[in-house]
Amino acid sequence: MSDQQRQLSLNAFIYPAGHHESAWRHPLTTPERLYDVSYFQEIARTAEAAKLDAIFFADGPALRSDVEHGAAGALEPITLLTAIATATERIGLIATASTTYFEPYNLARLFASLDHISRGRAGWNIVTTGTDVAAANFGLSSHPDHADRYARAREFVDATVKLWDSWEDDAILIDKAAGIYADPSKIHEINYVGRHLRVRGPFNAPRSPQGHPVLVQAGASNEGRAFAGQYAEAIFTAHQRLSDGQAFYADVKQRAVQFGRNPEHVKILPGISPFLGDTEAEARDLEREFNELTSPEYGIAQLEALTGSSVRHLDLDAPVPAGLFGDAGDVTDNKQSRLQVIAGIVERENPTLRGLLHRLAGARGHRVVVGTPVQVADTIEEWFTQGAADGFNVMPPYYPGGLEVFAQKVVPILQERGLFRTEYSGTTLRDHFGLPRPESQYADAPGTVAL
């Protein structure tokens, strides 16, 4: 496919008051609406009016550490997306759910229900959960280690997809005259037995409109990439530099090919957090306003949570010691890929601790781009055409205005350049991402269920 015909995928990553950590303090935001469903429905409609592919909510089953200085807490995202589904028609609906702290049967039901209710717009961001404080909320004395979490994640996805496939597409007959509702030979036990999980099945709902929800993934460690290459249909990722984005893109596409997959069916979406102004100076002023509202205590707590290293003893205005977070090639057990992004910033830019905190305040290590709509469109085009992205996870620094200005000013430029749709051509998230509808792995297998 030539670059002319290739179309960007754009996803709006919704984060309570915005991705900048001080967004909730800025006059442009309304944090008192964070538990009001209409706030999120309005944001979703803005994304849909701009013809974006999807919206996305992150999640974790634990309260963040610093509730004093940050907008902590959030509505449960699958529930929230279900309410948004009824207020929208086309936009894809992606939520995070953890393979460490769910069971496949429960999770399969939630996402299949969302896919039915939204008529084929559901996506699941598969995470293993990076925050170790979640363990204590589930009766565990410690958070399982990285390798164990990914081993369970593989079993989890295998079992969950089997559940979603366990009703063949034509299992329901509704033959009123003959008195036959469904064909038992087309409904299958899955009898999944792994090291971590055992699930008999069958599922208790029919196959959903997309066959199964789109599988999304966001971990970029070696195990995370291997997992992505095998399973993920879309990938969220964080890169500061084009060369890092290109290396990641080539690596994950290559891994997909090794698993016998079509690399075009793996959409790679790096994060971009745009501070927009009519002039570059105006955009810089806006970013400065947000940075001036940051609290060092909050930034330190976030940085410690992201890296697992203590920084509170350091002088805010002295350079961060080289190697504090390991070198950029190092790995530790927790949140490996983001740690590399942060270690890379320290290595290249030698920032003070305050400087590093400001650098991360925008979007926790995702790329912040400050400039005019044309400058933001240019960088999107560059990454898209230079082998670093199939699209972007758009992370506005503040909601709802940061998305509105992106929709009104950047999207039309991308459309004029022929890089982005002006109308939806399909109705499902798979249609928007250009992904095929998977066949049930049980198609034509003998049935196993006695109804």
Ligand SMILES: Cc1cc2nc3c(=O)[nH]c(=O)nc-3n(C[C@H](O)[C@H](O)[C@H](O)COP(=O)(O)O)c2cc1C
């Ligand atoms: C855009 C994006 C969104 C993410 N959302 C979540 C999330 O909602 N919940 C979560 O626990 N981790 C989330 N993560 C973190 C990753 O899933 C993963 O845990 C982290 O990158 C560490 O994994 P790794 O060690 O394989 O790199 C997100 C990462 C990215 C890039």
